[in-house]
Amino acid sequence: MPEHDGAPVRTEPQLAPQGTPHRAPEQLAADAAGEQRRRGLLRGPATRIGGLWLLLALVVVVCALSIAVGSRSIDLGTVWRALTDPGFTGDDAVVIRELRIPRTLLGVLVGLSLGAAGALMQGHTRNPLGDPGLLGVAAGASAAVVLAIFVLGVDSPSGYVWFAFGGALLGSVAVFAIGSSGRGGATPVSLALAGAAISALLYALVRAVLVTDSSTLDSYRFWVVGSLSGRDSSVGWQVLPFIAVGLVLAMANSPALNLLGLGEDVARGLGQNVLLARVVGITGITLLTGAATAACGPIGFVGLVVPHLARAVTGPDHRWLVPYSALMGVVLLLAADVLGRVVVRPGELQVGIVLALVGAPFFIALVRRRTLAAL
């Protein structure tokens, strides 16, 4: 349904040839709007690179905000001294150096991962509901964390990291193995359904433990909301290598995703090794989402929403979509984190909750204002 009110309509002469009298003007405008939507707001490499620089600048701004703003108010002069003067000590310096900087860097890493993983996931499942968690990653991580709490008595965010990561890997391997074992291989639908089924099984395990053991629930409920706070700086270093490899795989996978978007048969005909592309992409998604979930708990909304925003800007070309999504993920995550620190001072609202409460209305407004670029 081409709807064009609200969206800026730029008619292009070659798309709206003058000599077609049987086409009504509104139809031409609708065609142009559809074209606009399909290709995104920014066209041409130069404008898109400009857009990337703009996003990078935004990332720098939110990083600065994340370092400067917190539940403890510290004036900007002190913040600057703590950053530049190694001799400056005191509580404020400790807060800045030991808490806010590691937290900001962790936010950057996790935002990059979730944004890029979301773009890959929606590309591979060709489904607007393709949340990175859908691949069984979040469910696997949750199940592993619940078992770690219940059986081994682990009870700190740093202690959960490796369990969550291991669970995420197992969940995703199980989904891929089952989703690709039917006839026809790993089709978008079989992957999505296998992911939904495995996730449901794992969440059933989680729920079964939670309703029978309230002390596990007591620890788990604080992990599952997803938060950047309370993680010491070692967590960032632990997940960094996985995220780095994941980002490389995501970029490497993006040309193949463009081909897969034409349908598997066409992609195969154009010389693309479909299985290889799926394996690379799913390894990337698993590493990125697994590492992010291990570090912060399941933060769902970023990976789901950011690719839709990015697609509205860049159109469906994954070579642009993936980096745009990654950077937008950082901006969204850190902005939500900063907001969560100031709304309920002196307490904090966890980033996962802020993301949903603020991000969802924004997302719905966007969905209504213009039809998003379809997958």
Next chain:
Amino acid sequence: MSPTLTRPRLGPDKRRTVRVGPASGVVRTRQLVVPVVALAALVVVSAASMGRGDYPIGVLDVLRTLVGAGDPTQQFIVTELRAPRVVVGVLVGLALGISGALVQTFARNPLASPDTLGINAGASAGAVAVIVLGGSAGAGGQLLGGLGLPLAALLGGLVTALLIFVLAWRKGVDGYRLVLVGVGLSAVGIAAVDWLLTRSTIQDATAATVWITGSLNGRTWDQAWPLGLVLLVLVPVALACSRQLGVLQFGEETARALGVRVGATQAVVVLVAVTMAAVSVSAAGPIGFVALVVPQVAVRLVGGSRPPLLASGLLGALLVVAADLLTRTVLPVALPVGIVTAVVGAPYLLWLLVRGRRALT
């Protein structure tokens, strides 16, 4: 999503056409066999479920009692104590199955269901708010406490349903927009629940966790009657929409050309689906996975290009009642039924996927 719903024709087409007066249609054997078998299984499992308990009653005795020919003691036990739980289970499963089939067909997306559209999350947020904030002082707490749990859940679910419809409506409901709006609302509901859980006492958090898992414990005729009345109206409406929904699969313009009132059909389908889901959630809590998995299982059993409504409803009822029976017999701890539906349903869907007889897109 590419809505390619054709399958390659191999060999002669064995489907039979039936013509009655001006109406004609294709009859597939499995289209009839699956609902009939599901209904028979549902009756047997329900009877077995009503027979289980401290005072065991045989399946045949239960059936005899239900038609009014049992002895008074059994009559009382079955109709007053055990039947409500099973009836609520049947109705909830029926509602979830049909609702899921409607949404998945309408959105042409196998992942779309009332679960993912946020009905469950909205109802859960209402219920958890009552559990966590209901005892607290202040006007809000008093109001919530007075509202009561089922009503708050119903309100949460209905408000979410209405929001989905209103927000997704722009000169008609587009399946894509419906799904995305639902995802956004769902995220809000889940975040609200998670947030309330972190703020509550651990006792409240445990009670809330049990509720949001979905359970049939302690259900009485008080829950069964309203649910039954609502479904008595909505199920026929849903079934009546089936043909128009099928035509809509060809796209809006084709449907319009074939004489379907597109806007009206879309409105009816979406409203019926979300209302059914909301009402069933308020009766038994958000029993997850039924609405998502049952239509996918049904379409693989029955064949055809989209989830069949009646078969989905009956299989949904069967899944819920069977899962409830399992929680009370096989398992050492009485787990809420919402856990067991996933444990029973998920492996079956996985098996169907692995076997992959036909590639459905």
